[in-house]
Amino acid sequence: MIRSIGIVGAGVAGWMAALALRRALPGARISVIETEGPDWSLGPFGPGEASLPGLESWLADHGVEEGALLRAARGGFSLGTAFSGWAGQEADWFLPFGTIGAPIGTVAFHQLAARLRAAGHPLRLADFSLAAIAAASGRFARPSPDPRSVLSSYGYGLHFARAGLAEVLRLASGLATAGRFRRALGDAGITAIEIEDGAQVSADLWLDCSGPAALLAGRLDSGWESWSEWLPCDRAVESWNEVEGVPPPYAHAGAFEGGWQRTVPLVGGQSGALLYASAFLAEQPGAVPIAQGRRTRAWTGNVVALGAAAALVEPLHGHNLALLQNALTRLISLLPTAPDGPEPAEYNRLTASEADRVRDFAILHYKTNGRAGDPLWDQARAMPVPETLAHKLDLYASRGRLPVYDEELFDPEEWIAVLDGQGVRPRRHDALADAIPEPQLRAHASRIREVIVDAVRGMPHHGATLREEGLLA
Amino acid sequence: MLVGRILVVGGGTAGWMAAAALTHKFAGTKLAITLIESAEIGTVGVGEATIPHIRHFNATLGIDEADFLAATKGTYKLGIEFVDWGRKGDSYIHPFAQFGDPVDGVPFHHQWLATEGAGAFEDYSLPIQAARRGRFRRPEGDPYNYAYQFDAGLYARYLRTYAEARGVVRREGKVVDVALDGESGFVRSVTLESGETIEADLFVDCSGFRGLLIEQALHTGYEEWTHWLPCDRAIAIPCANSGPLAPLTRAAAKQAGWCWRIPLQHRTGNGHVYSSGFLGDDEALEVLLEQLPAEPLADPNKLRFVTGKRRKQWVGNTVAIGLSSGFLEPLESTSIHLIQVAIGKLLDLFPTGDWDPLDAAEFNRAMALEYERVRDFLILHYHATERDDSEFWRHCRNMILPDSLAYKLQLFRERGVVVQYREGTFLEPSWLAVYLGQHVTPRHPDPRAGGQGVAAALAAMRAEIAAAAEAMPRHETALGMGA
Numbered sequence: 001m002i003r004s005i006g007i008v009g010a011g012v013a014g015w016m017a018a019l020a021l022r023r024a025l026p027g028a029r030i031s032v033i034e035t036e037g038p039d040w041s042l043g044p045f046g047p048g049e050a051s052l053p054g055l056e057s058w059l060a061d062h063g064v065e066e067g068a069l070l071r072a073a074r075g076g077f078s079l080g081t082a083f084s085g086w087a088g089q090e091a092d093w094f095l096p097f098g099t100i101g102a103p104i105g106t107v108a109f110h111q112l113a114a115r116l117r118a119a120g121h122p123l124r125l126a127d128f129s130l131a132a133i134a135a136a137s138g139r140f141a142r143p144s145p146d147p148r149s150v151l152s153s154y155g156y157g158l159h160f161a162r163a164g165l166a167e168v169l170r171l172a173s174g175l176a177t178a179g180r181f182r183r184a185l186g187d188a189g190i191t192a193i194e195i196e197d198g199a200q201v202s203a204d205l206w207l208d209c210s211g212p213a214a215l216l217a218g219r220l221d222s223g224w225e226s227w228s229e230w231l232p233c234d235r236a237v238e239s240w241n242e243v244e245g246v247p248p249p250y251a252h253a254g255a256f257e258g259g260w261q262r263t264v265p266l267v268g269g270q271s272g273a274l275l276y277a278s279a280f281l282a283e284q285p286g287a288v289p290i291a292q293g294r295r296t297r298a299w300t301g302n303v304v305a306l307g308a309a310a311a312l313v314e315p316l317h318g319h320n321l322a323l324l325q326n327a328l329t330r331l332i333s334l335l336p337t338a339p340d341g342p343e344p345a346e347y348n349r350l351t352a353s354e355a356d357r358v359r360d361f362a363i364l365h366y367k368t369n370g371r372a373g374d375p376l377w378d379q380a381r382a383m384p385v386p387e388t389l390a391h392k393l394d395l396y397a398s399r400g401r402l403p404v405y406d407e408e409l410f411d412p413e414e415w416i417a418v419l420d421g422q423g424v425r426p427r428r429h430d431a432l433a434d435a436i437p438e439p440q441l442r443a444h445a446s447r448i449r450e451v452i453v454d455a456v457r458g459m460p461h462h463g464a465t466l467r468e469e470g471l472l473a
Numbered sequence: 474m475l476v477g478r479i480l481v482v483g484g485g486t487a488g489w490m491a492a493a494a495l496t497h498k499f500a501g502t503k504l505a506i507t508l509i510e511s512a513e514i515g516t517v518g519v520g521e522a523t524i525p526h527i528r529h530f531n532a533t534l535g536i537d538e539a540d541f542l543a544a545t546k547g548t549y550k551l552g553i554e555f556v557d558w559g560r561k562g563d564s565y566i567h568p569f570a571q572f573g574d575p576v577d578g579v580p581f582h583h584q585w586l587a588t589e590g591a592g593a594f595e596d597y598s599l600p601i602q603a604a605r606r607g608r609f610r611r612p613e614g615d616p617y618n619y620a621y622q623f624d625a626g627l628y629a630r631y632l633r634t635y636a637e638a639r640g641v642v643r644r645e646g647k648v649v650d651v652a653l654d655g656e657s658g659f660v661r662s663v664t665l666e667s668g669e670t671i672e673a674d675l676f677v678d679c680s681g682f683r684g685l686l687i688e689q690a691l692h693t694g695y696e697e698w699t700h701w702l703p704c705d706r707a708i709a710i711p712c713a714n715s716g717p718l719a720p721l722t723r724a725a726a727k728q729a730g731w732c733w734r735i736p737l738q739h740r741t742g743n744g745h746v747y748s749s750g751f752l753g754d755d756e757a758l759e760v761l762l763e764q765l766p767a768e769p770l771a772d773p774n775k776l777r778f779v780t781g782k783r784r785k786q787w788v789g790n791t792v793a794i795g796l797s798s799g800f801l802e803p804l805e806s807t808s809i810h811l812i813q814v815a816i817g818k819l820l821d822l823f824p825t826g827d828w829d830p831l832d833a834a835e836f837n838r839a840m841a842l843e844y845e846r847v848r849d850f851l852i853l854h855y856h857a858t859e860r861d862d863s864e865f866w867r868h869c870r871n872m873i874l875p876d877s878l879a880y881k882l883q884l885f886r887e888r889g890v891v892v893q894y895r896e897g898t899f900l901e902p903s904w905l906a907v908y909l910g911q912h913v914t915p916r917h918p919d920p921r922a923g924g925q926g927v928a929a930a931l932a933a934m935r936a937e938i939a940a941a942a943e944a945m946p947r948h949e950t951a952l953g954m955g956a
Contacts, residue, residue, distance in 0.1 A: 001920055024578070024921055106533075106820070333580075334890065337917030342887045398831040401822070403838075406894045431476070431823035435502045 002335055004029040006193060006203030008184075008216055010177050011039030012049065012162050013307030013324055014209035015169035019062050020328040021207075022173050025335070031178040031201045033193055039162055040211035042320040043308040044236045044288050048264035048271025049162045050078055050251050050318035052409075053097050053155030058325050064172045066158070070471050073164025074266040076247045077462065078157035079135040081317060085255035086422060088370035093124075093421030094250070095317070096131035098143075098154025100417060101448055104441075107432045110416050112441055114400055114429035119438055125420045128448050130154050133456045140249040140462040150455045157318050159251065159264050161271070181215065189301035190216055205336065208305040212290065212312055217305035223296025230363045230385060232277040232376060233259050233314055235287040239272035246463035246472065253316055257281070257374045262315055267472055275314050280376040290314075294355040299344040304331060311355040316365055319358050319409055326409070327351060354407040360389040361410050361418075367393070368422040393424075400426035476824050477504060480673035482648060482663065482686060484510030486625045487795025487812045488679035489632035490530070494816045495677075496639040497534050506640065507671065509663070511647040514681075521625050521735045521742050522550060522722040522806040524898070525569045525618040530813050534635065542952065544631045546738040547623035549609045549720045549948060551600040553806065556725040558911055560859050565910030566601045566721065567805070570617030571902040573597035576930045579921045582905055583889055586915060587923030588931055594909050596935045602942035607717045609952075610945040620806070622722060622735045622742075644671070648680075651690035659789040659828075660686055675824060678793040682800070687783055687793040694784040695799075701852045701872065702780040703751070703865070704730050704802055708758055709744040709774045713767040720948045724804055726858075727760050728752065729865040733803065738954065740770055746802050751865040778802075782844045787833040792819055799844055804854060807847050810898060814843050839896075846897040849878040850904070857882070857911040882913065889915030 005021055007014045010032050018032050042049060056066055069075060080096040087093060101109030113123055126132035131154035134140065144151035170176075179195030186192065192200040208216040228234060247265035254261045258281030262273040274284065294311035298304060307324050330350055334343040367385050371377035385393070388405065395401045396419055402412045433441075466472035479495060481488050492508045499506075531541060541547065552568035559565075572594060573581030585591050595601040600617040603609060612619070637643060646665035654661050662672040663686075678686040687693050699705060714736065723734040730747030745761035752760075758773060782799030786792065794815040801807055818839055822832045856874060860866035874882065881892045885908050891901045945951075 332921075333919070334888070335920050337888060337920055341917065342884050342890075346884055346888075346890060346892075395831055395835055398829050399822075399825065401835065403835065404895060406896075408895070428825045428827065428829070430821070431825050432498060432820060435499050437501075 001337065002028055002204045004031070004203040005205050005207065006201055007032045007207045007209055008035060008181055008193065009041050009209030009211065009309075010034040010166070010170075011041035011209065011211070012166045012169065012321075013041030013211075014207070015166050015173060016324060017207050017209055017306055017328055018175055019064075019169050019173040020332060022175065023062055024332040030175060031203060032175055033179060033181045033195060033201060034177050035181045035210050035213070035215065038238075039166060040213075041209050041307045041309075042162070042324065043212065043312055043315065044238055044273070044290065045315045045320075046238050046262060046264060046271040046273035047161055047163065047240050048159060048266050049165060049321060050159050050264050050315070051157045052318040052322045053157055055158060055321060055325060056156070062172060064168060067469050067471070069165065069168045070158065070160060070469070072168050073160035074268055075158055075160035075164070075471065076265065076267060076466060077140045077249050078159050078251060078318075079131040079140065079154065079249045081251045081253055082135075083253050083255075083421060085260075085371065086253070086365060086369055088372075088423070091370060091423070094126045094132045094135065095414065095417050095421065096126060096129040096135065096154065097156055098129055098131040100125050100413060101128035101445070104436055104444060107430060107436065110420065111400055111430040111433045112436070112444065114426055115433040115436075116441055116445060117425070118429065121442065123445065125417060128445070128452065130452045130455060133452055134459055135248070135250040137456060138246070138248060138462050139456060139459040140465050141459045150451050159247070159266055161266055181210075184216055184219060189220070190303055204302065206303045208303055208309045209307055211308045214295075214305060214309040216303045217295060217298070217300065217309050220300045220303055222298070222300040222303075222305065224293055225296055226291060226293040227313070227359055228292060230359070230383065231292045231314060231366065232279070232380060233275040233292070234290055235276050235278050235284065236290050237274040237284050237286045237288075239274070241270045241272060243269050246461070246466065249462040251318075255369070255371065255377075258376060267466070273315065277376050294352065294359070296352070297344070297348045298327070298351045299347045304347070310351065311358075313355070313358055313362050316362055319361075322409055323354065323358065326354060350407055353405070354409060356386070356388065357405060357408045357410070360386060360392070361415070363389055364415070364418055365422070368419065368424050370423055397424065397426060399428045399430060476674040476826060478673040479504065479506045479675045479677060480663065480671055481506065481508040481677040481679055483679035483681060483795075483797070484508060484629060484633070485679060485681065485795065486629050486809060487797075488677075489629045489636060490809075490812050491677050491679060491794050491816050491819075492636040492641045493534055493632040494530070494820065496636050496641050498820055500639065505642070506636075507642045507644060507673070508636070509644045509646055509648060509665070509671070512645065513647065521737070522553070522622045522733075522803065523620045523809050524806050525620045526810050526813055526898075527620055536635070539953075541631065542621070542623070545623035545627040547621045548718055548736055548738060549951060550620040550622050550722060551604040551609065551617070551720045553722045553724055554604075555854070555907075555910060556723065558726045558854060558858060560912065561862065563910070565906065566595060566598075566604060567903060567906040567910070568598050568600040568604070568617065569619060570598060570600050572905060573931070573934055576927050577921070577924055579919050582909070583919035583922040584927050584931065586889060586918040588928050591928065591931050592935055597931075597938060599938045599941055602938050603945050604719070604721045606942055606945070607719060607948050608942060608945035609720045609948040611951070622737060624737055625809070648685055651686060653690060657789065658691075660690060660791050674790065676791045677819075678791055678797045679795045681796045682778065684783065684793060684797040686791045687786070687788060687797050691788050691791060693788055695779065695781055696784055697779055697781040698848055699780050701848070701875065702802065702855070703748040703868065704746045704780065705778060706749050706754065706757065707744055707746045707776045707778065707802075708761050709742070709776065710761060710765070710772075711740045711742055711770045712765050713770060714739070714741050715767040718948050718952070718954075722806060725764065726860070728863040730757070731804065732761060732764055734766070738952065741766065746804070748865060751863070751868070782841070785833070785837050786815065786840045787836040789833075790824070790828065792836070794819070798840070801844065801847055801851060804851050805847070805899070807898065811843065811847070814898075815840060842896060843898065845877070846894070846899070849875060849881070850899045850907070852878055853882065853907055854911070857908065857913050859912060885915060886913055887916055889918045
């Protein structure tokens with residue numbers, strides 16, 4: 001039975017963990033211990049962070065008011081991510097938060113789209129997504145709860161400064177830090193942490209939220225699986241850029257010869273992260289090395305590694321917060337009850353498989369890139385990929401089908417949006433799509449477009465929504 | 474070669490379900506569907522009880538529920554009652570619904586385990602409480618789900634009418650020869666006893682256990698699971714109805730197997746599934762007859778089977794559906810469901826004419842997973858027992874489990890956690906019903922469970938469920954059968 005929990009790292013991961021466990025185990029003593037340096041608990045990927053849809057309900061369940069969070073963290077809303085330079089040096093596409101098109105019966109929209117393309121009607125999937133069209137026109141309103149409305153066909157993420165997010169999570173937890181980390185004690189497991197005044201903090205269970213440094217998990221035999229053979233970026237440079245005006249309601253990932261640049265727009269500025277492969281680009285000022293991969297056993301002994309201490313994967317999407325959120329939910333449902341119980345094994349099985357699926361999703365962006373002539377990208381296109389991803393790519397290329405494994409963070413629709421955006425075209429489409437007469441298909445597609453364009457026309461501008469909620473002067 | 478002609482070999486439930494679904498999906502196209510069946514070859518039709526997925530199948534075909542129930546003498550089904558499984562004298566029900574609601578964010582079953590005096594686990598299931606009272610009401614929204622029990626022969630006939638009205642051509646005859654293409658190994662044609670040859674592009678093998686195409690012509694091979702599921706014989710016999718019509722299938726464990734009882738509107742289906750290694754055929758018949766609730770209406774029908782699955786269910790241009798693809802005893806009423814899953818996957822991966830081997834590979838992968846997950850769930854029923862009264866049960870208790878199941882069982886036994894997966898027929902509530910129904914009690918429930926106010930919340934839940942069950946009409950009334 002867990003009576004006390006120690007958390008090392010007082011950043012986003014540490015405070016999110018503190019809040020979640022405070023709720024789950026109101027009787028337990030929770031000690032949060034600060035560490036040196038910037039908050040890299042989710043990785044050194046910029047002072048701003050982005051979430052996927054789903055965080056807002058977690059926040060609400062944990063007593064964090066969305067408006068208060070955004071005000072404290074210069075935040076805004078997100079409808080997806082714009083990708084430029086990935087499908088080709090001059091090609092852009094958009095990954096929206098929400099559905100794309102609508103099926104006819106059991107025939108998926110991308111199968112209908114493939115049939116239309118085969119019949120000589122070119123189209124772009126994102127043009128059938130409300131989130132994508134609204135993002136392109138700078139509009140945002142929260143989705144409608146009415147499932148019959150097209151305004152319920154999308155979700156939203158949040159953009160925020162990580163310092164503001166950490167502070168709001170801390171306030172909600174009602175805790176203060178117990179001191180500053182000096183060193184960890186114990187050999188086989190962690191017996192205590194010595195803090196700067198020389199005092200020792202003890203706990204039954206330790207959460208390592210110290211980022212890539214992995215101050216606790218790194219001392220134990222927790223193993224590390226490197227993904228560097230598939231994800232070539234091994235340097236990151238964080239930046240902050242003051243900007244006036246209304247932040248766009250989407251993040252941006254722009255590929256270039258040596259890597260890519262992430263931009264998360266906030267009120268008053270842009271959070272940036274430059275990710276590049278040191279073999280292909282000269283050392284950049286301010287660069288820190290990153291090692292992408294995951295811990296073999298995120299839970300080892302009495303230490304559970306969370307956030308970037310457990311897995312480091314480049315932030316193409318807002319998955320780092322989502323992985324943390326899922327890890328906390330999983331940990332709470334598997335809190336240890338007895339010595340040598342089965343909980344760590346099950347936790348590690350689920351955590352590893354979820355991380356590996358996100359790894360596959362990240363590799364997908366490299367493997368299917370269309371930047372011919374850039375050595376980094378040519379190599380990435382030619383590389384062998386993990387079998388799980390190869391199977392997906394084969395099936396998709398064959399007929400647009402996408403097998404779904406257990407513990408997938410991303411939906412098939414999101415995989416398809418990336419594949420289609422990158423220009424991967426299945427050789428065939430489903431036979432059932434051929435059973436639908438072509439005029440009916442064309443009418444179906446036009447009607448979806450009309451309904452979406454009409455709905456977007458009625459949506460407020462992102463700036464108007466931010467102003468209305470007091471998030472923008 | 475575009476798929477223009479489909480030949481379904483074999484009528485019965487599988488054949489007519491496949492023909493009906495295919496003709497519905499490809500309505501308005503030039504696809505020609507022919508089904509060959511022989512009146513001389515009987516159908517097995519053990520699976521008269523279903524799980525809720527059948528409702529989706531019928532709804533997709535546009536079948537009206539009342540019309541279907543009248544035509545198939547069908548009844549409603551809220552779950553399966555398992556008698557004498559964990560211990561002699563036990564009875565528990567596996568419903569199609571979750572138990573209770575989480576309290577304080579902690580899963581219900583942990584709260585129940587941690588609360589003294591919380592009553593029986595089944596007190597927290599509305600469909601179980603309704604079933605115990607012989608009551609039924611179609612759910613509004615989805616607080617619970619339901620399935621049907623029906624005469625599989627009548628269902629096949631019903632679907633035959635449906636399919637024939639929509640262009641499926643039925644041919645009477647017995648297949649005596651199968652011609653393969655020398656180069657591709659694909660099935661080219663079948664020859665009937667009359668000497669007539671029928672060609673097709675896609676063959677659906679619904680010929681039953683013998684697998685006329687998939688095995689006899691294509692020699693695909695079979696993976697046996699008898700070391701985990703030792704039953705290999707069944708005797709079926711119908712009897713008259715007696716007493717109120719239960720909205721339940723009943724599965725009562727016996728000394729070397731189990732007996733089913735499936736109430737229909739006009740009769741009750743009964744059968745005994747047993748292991749010939751532990752029980753003789755004559756004794757097995759005695760066991761069946763002595764527990765019949767009323768007079769038999771026909772002679773016993775004896776069946777032999779080998780539990781397992783065909784190594785591949787889609788080979789070349791032949792797809793095996795139904796008993797030709799494998800057999801899992803109907804303990805959890807999955808026979809018709811597995812037919813339905815195969816049809817769904819065939820439609821999803823319907824060949825486009827270039828016969829990309831990936832289509833078959835994906836079909837085979839997905840069906841294998843489906844079979845294995847049902848298999849594990851069935852093994853659990855036999856293994857999680859305290860019965861020590863026969864050689865058969867001692868064998869089941871001590872058998873070596875598949876790793877996938879051993880892990881699941883250990884995690885529940887230690888910690889009360891049900892291993893979750895994305896695809897599979899039986900999800901958490903089903904596993905909970907069987908674990909707790911067969912005395913697999915977690916040593917350590919969730920440490921968050923049992924807080925203040927939980928007992929009161931549970932009491933309120935029980936009371937609400939009991940009242941809702943009491944307010945339902947009798948099963949017969951819900952079926953419009955009068956008394």
